[in-house]
Amino acid sequence: xxxxxxxxxxxxxxxxxxxxxxxxxxxxxxxxxxxxxxxxxxxxxxxxxxxxxxxxxxxxxxxxxxxxxxxxxxxxxxxxxxxxxxxxxxxxxxxxxxxxxxxxxxxxxxxxxxxxxxxxxxxxxxxxxxxxxxxxxxxxxxxxxxxxxxxxxxxxxxxxxxxxxxxxxxxxxxxxxxxxxxxxxxxxxxxxxxxxxxxxxxxxxxxxxxxxxxxxxxxxxxxxxxxxxxxxxxxxxxxxxxxxxxxxxxxxxxxxxxxxxxxxxxxxxxxxxxxxxxxxxxxxxxxxxxxxxxxxxxxxxxxxxxxxxxxxxxxxxxxxxxxxxxxxxxxxxxxxxxxxxxxxxxxxxxxxxxxxxxxxxxxxxxxxxxxxxxxxxxxxxxxxxxxxxxxxxxxxxxxxxxxxxxxxxxxxxxxxxxxxxxxxxxxxxxxxxxxxx
Numbered sequence: 001x002x003x004x005x006x007x008x009x010x011x012x013x014x015x016x017x018x019x020x021x022x023x024x025x026x027x028x029x030x031x032x033x034x035x036x037x038x039x040x041x042x043x044x045x046x047x048x049x050x051x052x053x054x055x056x057x058x059x060x061x062x063x064x065x066x067x068x069x070x071x072x073x074x075x076x077x078x079x080x081x082x083x084x085x086x087x088x089x090x091x092x093x094x095x096x097x098x099x100x101x102x103x104x105x106x107x108x109x110x111x112x113x114x115x116x117x118x119x120x121x122x123x124x125x126x127x128x129x130x131x132x133x134x135x136x137x138x139x140x141x142x143x144x145x146x147x148x149x150x151x152x153x154x155x156x157x158x159x160x161x162x163x164x165x166x167x168x169x170x171x172x173x174x175x176x177x178x179x180x181x182x183x184x185x186x187x188x189x190x191x192x193x194x195x196x197x198x199x200x201x202x203x204x205x206x207x208x209x210x211x212x213x214x215x216x217x218x219x220x221x222x223x224x225x226x227x228x229x230x231x232x233x234x235x236x237x238x239x240x241x242x243x244x245x246x247x248x249x250x251x252x253x254x255x256x257x258x259x260x261x262x263x264x265x266x267x268x269x270x271x272x273x274x275x276x277x278x279x280x281x282x283x284x285x286x287x288x289x290x291x292x293x294x295x296x297x298x299x300x301x302x303x304x305x306x307x308x309x310x311x312x313x314x315x316x317x318x319x320x321x322x323x324x325x326x327x328x329x330x331x332x333x334x335x336x337x338x339x340x341x342x343x344x345x346x347x348x349x350x351x352x353x354x355x356x357x358x359x360x361x362x363x364x365x366x367x368x369x370x371x372x373x374x375x376x377x378x379x380x381x382x383x384x385x386x387x388x389x390x391x392x393x394x395x396x397x398x399x400x401x402x403x404x405x406x407x408x409x410x411x412x413x414x415x416x417x418x419x420x421x422x423x424x425x426x427x428x429x430x431x432x433x434x435x436x437x
Contacts, residue, residue: 017231017240017330017348046091047412050112052120053083054100063124065345066102067335071109074376076335077414078345086417100124103265103286103296104258127259142252142268146285149292150242153235154194156293157334158342163383164188164376165204167415168226170369170397171422178421179220182208182397185413186226188373189384190343193236201226202385207409208401222367223315225397229371232332232346234297241281241299249276255284264289272302279305279312283330293341294334301328313350320357326364327351335373345372374414 054066062083069076070089073096079085087098094112101107105124166188172180184206191197222228231237242250255267266289272280283299303309306324314323328350335344347370354363384390391400 017228047088048091048094048112049117050085050087050089050098050115050120051118051417052085052115052122054079054085054102054122054124055083056105057123057125060123063102063105065331065333066100066124067333067344069099069101069335070112071097071099074337075374075414076344076372077374078333078372078416080417080419082419084417084419086415088412088414090412101260103260107261127261142254142270143247143250145266145287145289145292146242146252146268146270147247149285149287149294150235150238150247152292154192156291156341157193157235158190158340159192159194161192161379161382162190162342162376163379164190164343164373165413166226166371166373167410167413168229168369168371168397169416170222170225170228170367172220172222173366173368175364176421180209180398181422182206182401183415184226184397184401185410185415186371186391187385188226188230189379190376199230199236200384201230201391202389203391203400205410205413206397206401207404208398209404220365220367221396221398222369223396224393225391225395225400226371227391227393227395228348228369229346232330232348233343234332235294235334236343246280249273249278249280258286260288260295263291265295270299279303279308293336295336295341296331296333298329298331300330301325303328313352322355323352324355325350325352342376343373346370370416372414372416 054063054068055061056063062079064079064081064083066079066083066085067076068078068085068087070087070093073093075089075093077085077087089096089098089112097109097111098115099107099109100122102124104127106127108122108124110122164187166186167183168186169181169183171178171182185204187202187204189200189202191199231240234241249272250270251273252268252270255269258265258267266287268285268287269283270285271282272278279302281299281301283297285294286296287294301309303325309325309328310323313325313328317323328348330346330348332346333344334341336342347368349366349368351364351366354365356362
């Protein structure tokens with residue numbers, strides 16, 4: 001069998017999801033930071049906040065990335081990696097309910113009137129493994145199902161222009177300690193899934209903090225901002241993973257089955273073919289087999305060739321350091337309303353190691369970015385931000401944002417509840433601000 005070789009010095013035709021990092025030596029004396037924030041004004045709408053967690057009803061295990069959606073609206077949020085959520089709802093909608101869903105669990109509808117301001121626990125039941133008999137024509141091979149799902153995106157996904165409100169967060173950790181945190185509320189001007197036009201992004205609010213004392217005299221920056229998460233939308237941007245020329249470089253196979261409520265979901269595992277040496281992806285696709293809809297995708301990049309992986313992601317570094325990705329992983333979840341699906345949540349995780357010349361120990365860092373759509377509306381007039389107001393895909397959020405402020409900074413906007421470690425970092429920053437004041 002003839003192998004598909006690539007030139008390791010000139011990677012031709014490869015399209016990795018464009019996440020880039022900068023590793024810069026600190027050679028400047030940093031002055032005391034000024035804490036301000038970008039703000040375009042609050043909307044005069046009163047709202048109620050609900051905090052809590054979503055857990056497995058039997059084990060009490062937190063359910064990560066569970067979706068909470070206010071019934072009859074496009075308002076939603078997701079739980080964080082500790083299963084915690086924060087949901088903000090306009091007070092004129094308090095008589096409605098919230099729908100809570102998680103893959104492989106039975107969804108639950110909870111009246112908002114039964115929820116407290118804090119310490120709510122919502123338990124979901126695991127769906128039984130027995131699947132009901134359904135009249136579904138399943139392709140004989142997994143690759144046919146994947147290709148058909150990609151072909152039917154125009155009929156299965158929201159194909160009208162829309163404007164989505166989304167919350168974006170990116171963090172940098174040195175081992176387990178947060179050293180940099182940036183957050184933003186953005187507007188995504190989403191183009192139809194069948195359109196070749198790319199989505200436009202406009203920033204509404206943002207804030208950041210970086211503790212350089214924990215960075216080993218390094219400044220680490222993540223280029224791309226919200227685009228790092230947006231381009232994980234496989235159905236909108238298949239060229240980064242399943243392009244017309246690259247999809248046949250994978251092996252697909254049926255794995256197991258699960259459900260979303262009573263929908264039969266097939267799990268398709270994929271991996272690059274052994275004769276393909278170009279680093280591609282491996283992971284799982286969750287496909288509604290009856291409607292041929294991709295509901296979720298979880299995948300990671302093959303980084304066996306560390307030098308090549310480094311050139312894909314590292315834009316700039318010190319001459320005496322070698323930077324190698326240890327993990328590059330992605331996730332995207334879609335949501336459904338009135339029979340149509342749309343982008344709801346995505347994340348990307350990049351873990352890398354820095355080896356220094358003439359140093360005994362290396363440094364381990366992880367970069368995580370995630371974005372959740374918290375509201376959306378149709379955009380029939382195709383309105384878009386002015387060119388000068390659009391974020392560029394080369395932007396660095398930690399350069400654009402300007403500091404942390406009071407706890408009510410986000411106002412009525414739904415955000416992803418911070419993890420305990422992030423909350424601790426924020427409280428530390430706020431204590432420092434009070435001392436400075």
